[in-house]
Amino acid sequence: MADQPRILFCHCNYARVVPDEVKQGVLDGLCQSGRAFEAVADLCEMSARRDPALKRLAAGEEPVKIAACYPRAVKWLFGSCQAGLPTDRTEVVNMRELSADDATAAVLNDMVDPNLPADGSVASTEGEKKI
Amino acid sequence: MAIADETTLRIVLYEGEGAASLDAADRGATVTALLEQGYAVTCAGAGAVAPADDSALLVLGRFENGQAPEAEDANGEVSVAFRDITGLDTEGITALVETERASTQSAKHGEWKPWFPVIDFDRCTNCMQCLSFCLFDVYGTDEDQQIQVQNNDNCKTNCPACSRVCPEAAIMFPKYKSGPINGDVVSDGELNREKMKIDISALLGGDVYQMLRDRSQRSRSRFSKERSSDKALGERTKCLTKLAAEADIDIPLEVLQSLPSADEIAKKAEAANAKAKAALGSQSS
Structure with a gap:
């Protein structure tokens, strides 16, 4: 149980870029599973408003599964608020690319396949050092 | 915000x-x-x-x-x-x-569509192109002269223009329709395509400003008696919209309509350039 990943679900409220059937399918799957999870209305809004809750969501020792959009975007939505996600134990399940069934299965699977871009993977900048 | x-x-x-x-x-x-x-x-x-x-x-x-x-x-x-x-x-x-x-007077959410640039600092080289380009003061620098998104509520909803001038495709708009602007992986091919777009938009951008200045000069001399802000606005919008369509730069009409006047654009561009140069100068010193 200790290694069971924590689950975070983004509802991507304010745009239709995540298909409704996918995000509702994943949310229904989570609600049926009996698993604990965190659900947020929109990670973009939280990042734009520097919501301190991002630090809470990024904190903790457990591996994390995040049902949202592209891993690169998710990494920097958190990173721009000084709430860096651990790259070695964070898996982002991309609801823009996967079907509802595939995304739900990926979220509820206890195996974590870290897929955030590695820190400094392209360019070394002062910004990366700061965050 | x-x-x-x-x-x-x-x-x-x-x-x-x-x-x-x-x-x-x-x-x-x-x-x-x-x-x-x-x-x-x-x-x-x-x-x-x-x-x-x-x-x-x-x-x-x-x-x-x-x-x-x-x-x-x-x-x-x-x-x-x-x-x-x-x-x-x-x-x-x-x-x-x-x-x-x-x-409990807690924060209220959902009153603003969260459209704003997110910088991928794994890719960003701090070149300040975005700061130079943006006319709406979205970008700034911190005390270490590192590029930052400082006024994200100034950003024009659905406008991803600054991401196209970034030579490293380091600027994302997660709610944009397609990659790599939406945060999708940046492939070499896409990076080249983005660079081509930059060349085109930069070229046209320069032309737009010059064209506006030229038109403004001409209108002063030829139509000084019938000059009106409405007419100028209509002309500017038509001009920019046509160029935007030809260049396929995907800038929403309302953004084009809300652009400052040609003179203001020139001033803002100059100020943004100076800010970027100062930041770059400070980096190299």
Whole structure:
């Protein structure tokens, strides 16, 4: 149980870029599973408003599964608020690319396949050092 | 726009000891309704959830005998309130939560479409092209002359133009329709394509400003008696819209319409350039 990943679900409220059937399918799957999870209305809004809750969501020792959009975007939505996600134990399940069934299965699977871009993977900048 | 200094409300849907479980359909409907109102929800169940911070907690549950417990944080650090939701439909639950939010003066969400640039600092080389390009003061630098998004609420909704001038495709708009601007992986081919777009838009951008200045000069000499701000606005919009369409730069009409005047654009561009040069100069010194 200790290694069971924590689950975070983004509802991507304010745009239709995540298909409704996918995000509702994943949310229904989570609600049926009996698993604990965190659900947020929109990670973009939280990042734009520097919501301190991002630090809470990024904190903790457990591996994390995040049902949202592209891993690169998710990494920097958190990173721009000084709430860096651990790259070695964070898996982002991309609801823009996967079907509802595939995304739900990926979220509820206890195996974590870290897929955030590695820190400094392209360019070394002062910004990366700061965050 | 930042809510870092405001109280935030964390809603916990509690189904543990002393409360009845919700069936999956009710749980789903409740969580969905709260999310649609902009709230963050923790569903306590099997497994870990995010640790507590200093956010106020509103604990919802179908408590025994319809009586929510009276309790407080043992450390006295976190505001905790329990509310019974027995018999409430989703509308009733969201109304209850909104009342609690208002009474605790917690931050209100969902009043603005979150459209703003997100910088990928793995790719960013701090070249300041975005700062030079943006006419709406979205970008700035911190005390270390590092590029930052400082005024994200100045950003024009649905306009991804600055991401196209970034030579490293380091600027993302996560709600954009396609990659790599939406955060999708940047392939070499896409990077080249982005670079081609930059060349085109930079070229046209220069032409646009020059053309506007030329037209302005011409209109002063030829049509000085019939000059009107409406006419100038219409002409500018037509010109920019045509160029935008030809260049396929995907800048929304309302953004083009809200552009400052040609003279203001020239001044702003000059100021942004000076700011970028100063930041770059400071970096190299």
